[in-house]
Amino acid sequence: MHTDDAPDKPLLPLAGCRVIERSRTAAAAYAGRMLAALGATVIMLEPPEGSRLRRATPTLPETGESALFAFLAAGKRSLVCDASTTDGQNLLERELDGAHIFLDDTPVSELVAQGTDSDAIRRRYPNLVHVSILPFGAFGPKAHWVGEEVNVVHAGGEGFLLPNGLSATLFPNRAPLKIYGHFASFQGGCSAAMCALSAWWSVPRAGGQFVDISVQDAALSVGAFALQRLGDGSLEHRGTRSFRYGGVFEAQDGFVELLTLEDRQWRNLVALMDHPDWAADPALDDPLERSRRGDEINVHIAQWTKLHNVEMIVSRAQSLGVPAAKYRTPEEVLTGEHERSRQLFSQATLESGVQVDVLVAPFQFRCTPLQHPMNVPAVGEYAREIVQ
Template structure:
């Protein structure tokens, strides 16, 4: 890396940025998490009993701390604040007076009583970027609808389209399947972080403003290709949304993902498969013909994969230029040589003192490497500063 003339170390991208996070759900908390990872000071306002995320599954043991909270809260500060009482209002106002960004997922019907509605916040804090993150957004006919991850994954269109490929072939009659965990809410959190930073960017021109983010919109946004396909005249369905050939294959010792989009990758795949006679058929040089005969091709690849070791397949595939990867377990990811080399994970001390590791950030700034966030805050640890 050569950034001699770059920014100084220890001066992260968002140094000086102050964020107040009022979160009950994953989306708003993930927005705060991304901003904290990039150096913003993120103050969580928690109810006296603590954020519901502190006890959200999965847990690290029974009983145990929340692995989800351990992922979402590192580096944040914690202030106890009940905005329904006068003292809570004082704490809230004090935090908002010095904040650049407020991220809030309080349901619409509860905002006015907490003085967190759009117009009240805008009037009292005109230089604040106020980001609302709700399941269906804060405007439109369904703004008061509620939803959890499973509802929102399907409200945004991607849920209906999963699983595709091998899973659907094996279990065609089962209901559609969501992506693991909080994928939809993470998209909304990243969208909220983007929106917050864009509105903050425009602050010198337009002052503070209100920003409305919806989890449903965010899922649709990353799933835009399916709407594009609809415009092209094709309604996608999980049974037909599959690669004509390639996909998930069971090998010895694990599963392989294989996808060849370019002619040269196909040629390399033929090499990987040791040039079997079926693959040398002249007509398969035509990509359209390959797509037409995808099932037949996959049948052959499956048979070959079942006889070979997963690690050997992916190693040789990448050497030959065939895009292929092993489906890795979380343990394989966290101990991965590549991830270790890139410093993707860092030690983390939980509120109980237990030590684990957590992903630092899904991006790097090569001229000013991010400092890992080392601690999960205890409830209300910032109170002495917040109330002094």
């Protein structure tokens, strides 16, 4: 028997859904994090020494705790489970008996020995949604390949395309190793969470399903436009990829992004810049001609933005219907009026007792706010809540 959420806890969309998570990677952990944010009870099964994500950088200067793990584990529970032992396998079986969704990024080479390969899970738990989240999927020629973030972000194409635009201009000599953070892994985690919910929704009719998530595939889907252009015979590269005109520009006190995809937005951009003489060229009324002369246009825009501050540019642009936004610091994001209004951040209590603000989820519900205090669990802390 398990003791779950307190009866007075607000009813969230996934209240009553029980998720077991075995995560070595940010991709699987992020999938669990999304489900936990929606109200599912997510139980991490960790090795005795704790998940390796607990030691991932960056760390918080005050306590040395992993900031990445704090975000990924907020709102979850933790049980120690060494699936290579008999006791660990018994615990895993017991937890899966009462679960609706099983998130697992255990390498293919270890699954059969642990009894958690897709066939074994299907036989024992016919109504369980079993989601495998691996760098290159659980089947196919790359299933046994090991891949970290740097591998999958390049295998997914974005490493070839980024950095570009102003980043490449400002720092032309920096090696393009990878995008900062866990871009590909979070894409894989999003795919895993959405596919898990789709499969769970169909359990009454179809029973349990095995869902095979490839992080490479998920990352590849982000570059759909690049793939489309590749099919047309155009190979994009970080050195040449950009919007024909617009993008990120330096202002007096920061950076701003301007984007004009429609004719009306172009006309309003010209109005924003007080109708400069160069923009009066009748040829620029043709969007194809603007595309051909994009580099020339961007030189003029860059000269203009450097003369003004960010807030003026953004406020005037938005009033004129020109898509524009400020590049803000992390502190500005945390305290922003927009973010406060949408309740995007909530307090999480770390194992050390320190409280930090974390993103609740990249989505919100009007009628069922997701904001609620969260704890980052200590290794195995859920064991004392279980009544044998």
